[in-house]
Amino acid sequence: MLHYVTTNEGKVREAEEYLDEVRAVDFDYTEVQxxxxxxxxxxxxREAYAHVGDPVLVDDAGLFVDGFDGFPGPYSAYVEETLGVERVxxxxxxxxxxxxxxxxxxxxxxxxxxxxxxxxxxPDAVDYGDRRGHDLSADDRATASTTDSVVAGDVPVKLFEGRVRGRIVEPRGEGGFGYDPIFEHDGTTLAEMSAAEKNAISHRGRALATFAEFYAER
Incomplete structure (x- = not known):
């Protein structure tokens, strides 16, 4: 059984499109800067695995604007709360x-x-706690040895990335959440898409699809 650290049932439903058994778990882990x-x-x-004791998934996501060198990126939730989606x-x-x-x-x-x-x-990154695995180039990741030393007290974490490109527009649509109304992909904002349409092209869906291929052989 996979434990998905989230209180968002929409994320769980999306994960169930790719994985057979997923259970949501409410756990407030440390969100480092x-x-x-x-x-x-x-x-x-790592914190969730230590808490649950079974295989876990944790995701982090953000909007990366080209003109701002990727900002707000990992700070997207904070910027949404303080500055607001329309202002961004x-x-x-x-x-x-x-x-x-x-x-x-x-x-x-x-x-x-x-x-x-x-x-x-x-080819997917492994984070060993000292971030060496995460900082490897794509070519180095593919040839990295599993005998590399692991920082004491840390356990390896496998990372899977998904992304979807688009452009920033005037807010449109009543669906979705967060930055969805200002993010247009192929002429339609994410807030104008149905849940199925959004899931089919979403950054989270793409990361889940890559993970599902890995997990099927794990």
């Missing part, structure tokens, strides 16, 4: 207008998996 999603999700997965959209479009560029952005999601065991080498 980082400029990348990987270390945040990996830390959460206004700033991104204003910046794009100043530079003559299209206000492009991408949603990214990193899923962290931990079951207390090590992992065979694959």
């Amino acid at each position: 980082a400029d990348d999603l990987g270390p945040i999700a990996a830390r959460g997965a 959209g206004d700033l991104a479009r204003d910046r794009a207008e100043e530079t003559g560029e299209t206000p492009r952005a991408q949603f990214k999601c990193t899923i962290a998996y931990c079951d207390g065991e090590d992992f065979a080498a694959t």
Whole structure:
């Protein structure tokens, strides 16, 4: 049984599209400050595994705006609460207008998996606690040795990333949540899509699909 650390039933339903047995677990892990999603999700997965004692999934996601060097990124939830979604959209479009560029952005999601065991080498990153695994290039990840030393007290965490590109527009649509109304993909904002349409192209769905392929052979 996989335990998905979330209180969002929508995430669980999305995960069930790719995985047979998933159970939501409410666990308040430490959310470290980082400029990348990987270390945040990996830390959460370690704490969740220690708490649950069974295989766990933790995800972290954010909106990365090209014109702001990826900001708000891992700080998306905080920025949504303090600045607001519409204001982020206004700033991104204003910046794009100043530079003559299209206000492009991408949603990214990193899923962290931990079951207390090590992992065979694959193209997906492994976080060993000291972030060496996470910082490897894609080529190095594929050839990384499973005999690499592990920091005392840490367990390896496997990371899976999904992303979807689009552009920032005036808010449209009544569905979704968060930044969905200002994020347009192929002419439609995520807030204008049905749940099925959104799940089919979502950053989380793509990360889950990659994880599901790995987990089927785990």
